Amino acid sequence: MSDVIDRPILEKESTAATRLRIIDCDVHPSLRSRADLNEFLPKRWQEHLKTYGDHLRTPYIGTTPYPRSSPLIARRDAWPPTGGVPGSDLAFMQKQHLDPYDVEFGILQVLDLFIFSQQNLECGAAIQRAINEWQLAHWTHRDPRLKASILVSQDDTAAALEEIERCAKTGEYIQINISPRANEPLGRRRYWPIYERAQELGLPLGIHVGGYGGHAPTGGGWPSYYCEEHQSNAHTMAANLASLVIEGIPERFPKLKIVYIEGGFGWIPSAMWRMDQHFERFRSEVPHLKRKPSEYVREHFWFTTQPVDEPDEARHLRQLIEWVGIDRLLFSSDYPHWDYDDARFAFKTPLTEVERRKVFNTNARAVYKL
């Protein structure tokens, strides 16, 4: 057993052969300002956004419904000395995160411009296309460690499929990202064409927390505080897990890989137990399911680790990891956000060398065929 706490990755290990390089499955690049997008966004939509703004299912024009814990939910030390917002300066991201942590690959997750939540679907599609181009021009072409995802809004399924085709032809993207909070739960029939195409293309489906689908963040209504909304992210992910599994997505698209990003993984065992516990009772409602829900989860879903739960007892984290299965976990840092997980300290329980390799590198390498 080796303890990650005692083995700071910052101090490079002696030989390149034994060195564990990190694949970070959740790195957030940001636009310095919206003007950065203009080179990729048709004049018509630039004018539209200037005049009408983002049309979202949230109350304010200029900020999120629940004021966050820090400006742009960022680490205080992540503001580039050269100016601009956290995540907007590649050189600083390299210096602060990619180089010292020896990141072999960093998978970009763009959240700018409420990309998945634009009510005007045509506007949303134009923004998504622009962001997809911007990821290549400003990031992956400038640092080959960084990998882009095809961002699409599933509520305009036709436009999403068109954008997937356009991007897939370039061969430069490694996954297709959709929103966990769309108009309807992810398993619903209207979204199946996207899953079918993702399967054909061999691209994993990435689902990153966030977005504003218009529904209350909890089944009990609208909370008062950010700390409530923040934890509801895990519920959103669990609800989607149930939707995808119970609607039979893994049964219908058996080669589709689904990656959950920034949902953490503490909730997964109880989600599997709960689905299994009630499977027999509801089986006649869902005859399309051929196996127990947990079996689909263990074969078709992967989970990025951040935020790693921090039980008081290290052995509880150990039990959790064993229940989820080490093969399902992909390390993520969430750089440069406030709840960033530091690769050196995130797991407050010892991992074996084999487990570290899987979580920090080889699991992601296999899922994304890096």
Added chain:
Amino acid sequence: MAATAPRIDCDIHPAVGGTRTTLLPYLDDHWKEQVVSRAIDGLDLTSYPPNMPLSGRPDWRPVAGKPGSDLGMLQRGAFDQLGASHAICNVLYGASAVYDPYMASAFCKAINDWIAAEWLSQDTRLRASILVPMQAPDLAIEEIERRAGDNRFVSILVLAQGEMLLGRRQFWPVYQVAEKYKLPLAIHAGSSYRQAPSSIGWPSYRYEYYFVEAHAFQAQLLSLVYEGVFGKFPGLKVVLMESGVSWLPAFMWRANKTWRGVRVEVPWVEREPASIIRDHVRVTMQPFDAPGDATGVADIIDQIGSDRMFLFASDYPHWQFDGDDPVPPHLPQGIVSRMCADNPLETFPRLKLN
């Protein structure tokens, strides 16, 4: 099997036949006239369609009527077969979901009077929760005050998914009264369908709906903790009924981590959420959605970190388990002995064994 040691079943469900049948004698003249002339009936909750397997175990279904509608059958099931010495009746009915606050209040009142007359008075082993119209907190308080003198009512019953989260200050006067009369707040699975059952929208299947209810319970706990309800009413206890159990550890870890990160937002919450939850929250033990092996069960119980939170319950007539023993398999003996009597008696102080 006949009960010897006290064994208190904290969650059983007598069923209301209908407003124009069961409840009619308990409505005042205005509402008697209303329900008949407007045919106001059919208020069974969408959450529990009577014919759905979960809503009634096959051997607990009467020949006619809904599961839970027959007193004799319920007595044989809950007491003779499942071995309870006492049982708490929680009525799940559309009164909790009615939009008209006066109508909601009239139906809650009728249900409480019906339970007192036709169930509690027929069997001294039975207790009940007071069904209250949370749609109108002032009317909920009126109903609690009206029933508070009757110690056979031992808790206040609300749905996990109502009009707004339960920590909101609109509800605080209700909790003040609850604390005064030593009535824990029983939050039971079920929805008034005011919003989608989860943040992702309306699911296709009842199976999904039932699954995501666990998150509604979690949202309610976060709301109660972060709004400061337990600081304001330190004597208040909350009982989660039919919520599932195994989500508690990871839920509490995440709450603690989030609180450590952003507690500046809620400075009145001075302790870790998990420790507040262990002190104030109790949970019924059916359904028990834990791993199937003894080690896994022991780990979950260890992670929850309190032997005082667990309450024995069958969820009769809901079909959560087969056989004659509602105690989930593999539970450590220390938990079983506490959850059957000590914990219920501590949680429901108005419940006396005779």
